[in-house]
Amino acid sequence: MADLAIAPAREAAPESTAQLRHARMLSVGARCALPVALLLGIGFLAPLVAIFGYAFATPRSFDVFTSFTLANFATLFDTTNTVWLSFFWSCGLALLTVAILAVIAYPIAYGLNLVFGRWSALISVFFVFPLFVSENVRLYGWVLFFIKNGVLDGTLKWLGLSGGPEVLYTPGITLFGMVYTYLPFMLFPMTLGLALVPRDLVDAARDLGAGRLFIWREIELPLAMPGILIGMLLTFVLAIGATAEAKILGGQSIIVISHDIEIAFTYSQNWPLGSALAVLVTFFIGALTLFALSKLDLDRMLGRR
Amino acid sequence: MLQTSPAAPQSAELPKPILQLVGIRKTFGAFTAVENIDLDVREGEFLTIVGPSGSGKTTLLRMLAGMDTPSEGNITLHGQLINDVPPNKRPTCLVFQSLALFPHKSVGENIAFPLKVKGVDPAARKARALELMRVVRLPESYFDKNVMKCSGGERQRVALARALAYDPEVLFFDEPLSAIDYKLKKTLEKELKDLHRETGKTFIYITHSLEEAMVMSDRIGVMRAGRIVQIGTPEEIYGAPVDRFVCEFVGEVNTLKVTRGPDGAWQGVDVPGTFTLAPPRSGADLKEAFVVVRPEFMRILGPGESADNRLEGVVYNEYSLGSRIQYQVRVGAKVMLVELSRGRALPASADRKVTLGWDAADAFTLES
Amino acid sequence: MGHRRTNAAIWTWTLFVLVAIYLPIVCGALASFNKSRYFGFPIKTYSTEWWQKTLDSIEIGMIVKTSISIALLVTVFSVVIATFGALAFARYEWKGRRFYQKLILLPIFFPQPVLGLAMLLGFNAVGIQTSWMTAVFAHMIWIVPVVTLVIAIQVYGFDPSLEEAAYDLGCSRTQVFREVTLPLLWPGIWSGMLFAFLLSWSNFPLSLYTTGADSTIPEWLYAKMVAGYTPMVPALGTMATLGAAGLLLAGGLIGLLLRRRAAA
Numbered sequence: 001m002a003d004l005a006i007a008p009a010r011e012a013a014p015e016s017t018a019q020l021r022h023a024r025m026l027s028v029g030a031r032c033a034l035p036v037a038l039l040l041g042i043g044f045l046a047p048l049v050a051i052f053g054y055a056f057a058t059p060r061s062f063d064v065f066t067s068f069t070l071a072n073f074a075t076l077f078d079t080t081n082t083v084w085l086s087f088f089w090s091c092g093l094a095l096l097t098v099a100i101l102a103v104i105a106y107p108i109a110y111g112l113n114l115v116f117g118r119w120s121a122l123i124s125v126f127f128v129f130p131l132f133v134s135e136n137v138r139l140y141g142w143v144l145f146f147i148k149n150g151v152l153d154g155t156l157k158w159l160g161l162s163g164g165p166e167v168l169y170t171p172g173i174t175l176f177g178m179v180y181t182y183l184p185f186m187l188f189p190m191t192l193g194l195a196l197v198p199r200d201l202v203d204a205a206r207d208l209g210a211g212r213l214f215i216w217r218e219i220e221l222p223l224a225m226p227g228i229l230i231g232m233l234l235t236f237v238l239a240i241g242a243t244a245e246a247k248i249l250g251g252q253s254i255i256v257i258s259h260d261i262e263i264a265f266t267y268s269q270n271w272p273l274g275s276a277l278a279v280l281v282t283f284f285i286g287a288l289t290l291f292a293l294s295k296l297d298l299d300r301m302l303g304r305r
Numbered sequence: 306m307l308q309t310s311p312a313a314p315q316s317a318e319l320p321k322p323i324l325q326l327v328g329i330r331k332t333f334g335a336f337t338a339v340e341n342i343d344l345d346v347r348e349g350e351f352l353t354i355v356g357p358s359g360s361g362k363t364t365l366l367r368m369l370a371g372m373d374t375p376s377e378g379n380i381t382l383h384g385q386l387i388n389d390v391p392p393n394k395r396p397t398c399l400v401f402q403s404l405a406l407f408p409h410k411s412v413g414e415n416i417a418f419p420l421k422v423k424g425v426d427p428a429a430r431k432a433r434a435l436e437l438m439r440v441v442r443l444p445e446s447y448f449d450k451n452v453m454k455c456s457g458g459e460r461q462r463v464a465l466a467r468a469l470a471y472d473p474e475v476l477f478f479d480e481p482l483s484a485i486d487y488k489l490k491k492t493l494e495k496e497l498k499d500l501h502r503e504t505g506k507t508f509i510y511i512t513h514s515l516e517e518a519m520v521m522s523d524r525i526g527v528m529r530a531g532r533i534v535q536i537g538t539p540e541e542i543y544g545a546p547v548d549r550f551v552c553e554f555v556g557e558v559n560t561l562k563v564t565r566g567p568d569g570a571w572q573g574v575d576v577p578g579t580f581t582l583a584p585p586r587s588g589a590d591l592k593e594a595f596v597v598v599r600p601e602f603m604r605i606l607g608p609g610e611s612a613d614n615r616l617e618g619v620v621y622n623e624y625s626l627g628s629r630i631q632y633q634v635r636v637g638a639k640v641m642l643v644e645l646s647r648g649r650a651l652p653a654s655a656d657r658k659v660t661l662g663w664d665a666a667d668a669f670t671l672e673s
Numbered sequence: 674m675g676h677r678r679t680n681a682a683i684w685t686w687t688l689f690v691l692v693a694i695y696l697p698i699v700c701g702a703l704a705s706f707n708k709s710r711y712f713g714f715p716i717k718t719y720s721t722e723w724w725q726k727t728l729d730s731i732e733i734g735m736i737v738k739t740s741i742s743i744a745l746l747v748t749v750f751s752v753v754i755a756t757f758g759a760l761a762f763a764r765y766e767w768k769g770r771r772f773y774q775k776l777i778l779l780p781i782f783f784p785q786p787v788l789g790l791a792m793l794l795g796f797n798a799v800g801i802q803t804s805w806m807t808a809v810f811a812h813m814i815w816i817v818p819v820v821t822l823v824i825a826i827q828v829y830g831f832d833p834s835l836e837e838a839a840y841d842l843g844c845s846r847t848q849v850f851r852e853v854t855l856p857l858l859w860p861g862i863w864s865g866m867l868f869a870f871l872l873s874w875s876n877f878p879l880s881l882y883t884t885g886a887d888s889t890i891p892e893w894l895y896a897k898m899v900a901g902y903t904p905m906v907p908a909l910g911t912m913a914t915l916g917a918a919g920l921l922l923a924g925g926l927i928g929l930l931l932r933r934r935a936a937a
């Protein structure tokens with residue numbers, strides 16, 4: 001009997017709190033999110049709308065939102081247009097960057113979690129710090145290293161050898177530059193991902209007779225996957241948009257897609273064409289990112305159990 | 306398929322030890338977690354190691370399971386030294402405190418994991434997993450269920466089935482029931498005991514709860530500060546504790562410090578009076594001793610009733626323990642505990658003057 | 674044991690990668706001490722001449738001032754917005770939280786050169802003249818999400834019952850925030866401030882399109898790398914790096930003290 005008396009009251013509870021929330025208009029959480037949401041609404045989404053508007057404007061004009069034409073997209077989809085070549089270069093380089101970085105970063109991420117112990121924090125700082133140095137400066141350092149009579153070439157000649165290889169201004173060095181620049185973006189999500197693997201599970205698997213490779217394949221890799229995937233996605237997306245590596249190290253031996261966009265905006269003063277190209281890139285990246293992010297539980301990744 | 310061997314024989318001849326520990330020490334830097342432990346584990350027995358947190362019991366278990374190596378001493382299994390044998394090469398298996406179920410695998414995949422490691426083909430894996438699910442009383446429909454969606458008790462059973470799938474000679478348990486509510490814990494304790502009988506395997510169980518240990522074990526080892534202070538059957542631990550620590554571990558007790566007076570009689574230190582004591586088990590001639598009386602052996606004397614020892618006091622508090630009632634009785638500055646069955650409860654107990662009494666044979670005389 | 678060998682291999686690999694990461698920075702530092710205008714190695718004559726010239730340059734002085742102004746403003750605005758943003762991200766349970774958590778990541782998962790161009794278009798569309806002040810706004814679009822994540826990690830480790838206890842003891846909402854929430858989140862907010870300043874300080878792709886006629890250090894360096902190299906380029910680059918390192922070191926030490934005090 002007592003249960004029956006309590007039941008209706010319990011059912012009413014959520015309704016009344018909902019009313020309460022409605023009365024206060026916005027919950028505390030939503031009010032805290034408001035400044036960020038406004039900032040991103042104005043600073044991130046609105047410019048994307050602007051790009052979208054320009055993409056349908058008359059070519060070589062600045063008539064945003066006043067004219068409508070598909071001419072820009074027609075130009076892009078023309079098979080003789082070299083933007084497709086740029087796009088494939090960008091995709092190919094980005095894919096290679098992701099693959100190489102995964103191999104480079106995995107042992108380090110593993111070490112940060114399980115091997116370095118009290119040195120982990122310091123080593124992490126050393127990997128973060130390059131983010132605070134402009135990529136121009138760092139990439140130019142490689143130019144000084146690889147250039148004729150540079151650090152490598154000069155040292156080899158000084159040792160009486162025939163001098164360094166001529167690697168500058170090639171697609172290969174562009175890839176090298178991308179791998180170099182985006183290492184932290186692979187390393188840290190991967191480290192977070194590996195930290196998600198409870199050591200108990202690895203111990204348990206070992207106790208049940210599993211060898212190292214088996215544990216890695218069956219336990220560690222699948223459980224660390226969310227972090228690894230974020231790292232891969234992040235580096236892929238950033239590498240697709242990269243320009244500095246191709247310009248500074250690659251010496252424009254190849255033109256990447258972002259560079260094409262820049263050219264349209266600067267030299268050729270064709271904002272609508274550049275915008276159309278940017279819209280395509282944005283859709284490509286956006287679809288990929290939204291798909292991947294929709295599968296993630298960020299609370300679990302960043303600390304809430 | 307369960308290799309059932311007859312339950313531990315009751316004859317006077319003890320089964321041969323399966324696992325032997327000789328002079329085991331484990332240090333972490335300057336800290337000694339386990340100090341000089343000698344232990345013979347008999348084949349097929351259910352041995353429980355109890356101790357408060359920090360007593361070194363988990364470290365001991367991790368060494369037995371192969372996840373830590375002893376700093377000194379030898380661990381032998383069937384007479385073979387296994388100090389440095391890694392856990393995946395030992396015929397032993399640990400059920401973790403956290404259970405360590407693989408969250409990305411289903412109930413069936415978890416249970417079949419050790420079989421997959423051994424390279425058993427999928428059909429046979431499934432058959433064996435289903436068989437083990439029956440053994441641990443999990444419904445067959447759970448085979449494809451996500452382990453993270455299982456309840457606490459179900460997870461417990463999955464962990465157990467997974468350990469059994471490995472077919473170990475010795476099973477270790479690291480407080481697997483600590484996070485489970487009381488009622489379910491009681492059920493699982495009994496099931497575990499049944500499983501021990503049915504499988505005939507050697508079980509080594511770690512817990513901080515002596516109550517849990519009493520229910521399940523053939524033998525109990527009590528650990529304190531890295532040492533095993535007493536090892537014996539539950540009756541021995543309860544009926545003949547070696548010191549106050551073991552006494553107090555079993556439950557709440559009344560402890561009185563006594564010294565020999567000039568006439569050779571035992572004098573109370575915190576409460577006045579002379580006491581009659583049973584001689585200490587060691588037979589040593591003591592100058593000082595502790596008398597320990599369990600609350601259930603302390604009586605409230607009615608008029609005309611006699612006992613070897615008497616104390617006058619005032620009832621201060623009463624607590625209901627369900628079938629029994631516990632009284633706090635103030636005797637001078639000391640508080641003594643008395644437990645009576647509900648039928649013998651004192652009417653209007655508050656501030657009532659009472660006479661407590663106990664017989665020498667019902668108390669322990671301990672050196673420390 | 675195989676285990677030990679694996680660990681040694683991981684250490685070696687990590688140290689090797691670290692050396693590779695810092696190698697170009699060292700190369701830049703070397704080049705800045707080269708007396709002759711064009712780089713050649715081994716360096717024949719070392720000199721601090723180019724450092725002196727860099728320090729004396731009025732043009733560079735203005736650029737440094739612009740960079741610092743942008744970074745300071747970005748830090749102040751970002752940290753305030755991101756602190757609340759982090760509370761919404763990790764502390765409160767509210768209806769749009771899941772969506773908001775994803776939204777905030779989008780600018781991070783977006784190529785900065787394209788983002789910079791998009792903002793240039795946006796400013797242009799509404800008729801705002803770009804200058805270092807528009808760059809502050811542009812930097813924030815990328816930096817606020819990063820700082821939000823940095824602070825959110827601290828918020829995750831924060832026990833909400835502490836706030837409830839303070840309410841229960843009679844604090845008002847602002848008192849709770851000032852007396853409980855803020856002091857406990859300080860270490861995270863401090864890290865967020867360092868990130869904000871240093872990421873703005875080193876940013877190139879966003880600055881390139883949004884500073885208008887003004888110029889930041891990375892922009893100036895890029896312009897001179899493409900045309901008009903002198904050892905002042907690596908000299909200023911090295912100075913900027915050292916500045917960042919100094920700030921990180923000082924900030925890190927202060928952060929460590931904050932954490933220790935919070936733990937005490």
